[in-house]
Amino acid sequence: MENAVLVLNANFEPIHVCNIKRALGLMLTEKAALVMNGRGVIHTTYSSYPIPSVIRLQRMVHAPHPKVPLTRREIFRRDNYTCQYCGKVTPELTIDHVIPRHMGGRHEWTNVVAACPSCNHRKGGRTLIESGMSYLHQPKSPSQAANYVFARQLSANNEWIEFLSGW
Numbered sequence: 384m385e386n387a388v389l390v391l392n393a394n395f396e397p398i399h400v401c402n403i404k405r406a407l408g409l410m411l412t413e414k415a416a417l418v419m420n421g422r423g424v425i426h427t428t429y430s431s432y433p434i435p436s437v438i439r440l441q442r443m444v445h446a447p448h449p450k451v452p453l454t455r456r457e458i459f460r461r462d463n464y465t466c467q468y469c470g471k472v473t474p475e476l477t478i479d480h481v482i483p484r485h486m487g488g489r490h491e492w493t494n495v496v497a498a499c500p501s502c503n504h505r506k507g508g509r510t511l512i513e514s515g516m517s518y519l520h521q522p523k524s525p526s527q528a529a530n531y532v533f534a535r536q537l538s539a540n541n542e543w544i545e546f547l548s549g550w
């Protein structure tokens with residue numbers, strides 16, 4: 384019951400991911416319909432249900448386009464798991480605020496980069512100019528295309544690709 388289910392709006396736009404229990408609840412109350420099964424069936428005492436992989440809401444809901452959350456994991460993914468100051472690929476990345484927070488630097492996509500511990504230490508609480516450092520790429524918001532936003536779940540659910548492309 385831990386598998387992720389892709390939820391499409393009535394116009395087929397992918398809007399979020401839920402678990403199977405929630406998806407079955409939406410289907411049983413006729414708020415959503417099965418679009419893709421592919422995982423077999425669940426048997427209960429009295430009946431059996433297809434295990435959904437993709438469902439579609441019966442009525443259009445107002446939902447903002449899904450966004451990549453600003454989390455450590457997503458910052459590292461945007462930066463290709465690479466220190467943005469020296470180019471080292473390391474599992475021990477940290478987050479650096481380009482304009483330090485104590486100078487009013489915001490915690491937002493354009494002001495955070497992945498940095499290895501030694502570059503982060505070297506830069507300290509200073510700006511780029513003060514530290515004499517520069518980054519490999521100007522930090523930007525990552526792609527908001529659905530196949531990037533849902534990429535983590537997509538790798539375990541390849542069948543979603545046709546529903547994510549183009550959004």
Ligand SMILES: [Zn+2]
Pocket residue numbers: 466467468469470471498499500501502503
């Ligand atoms: Zn570094």
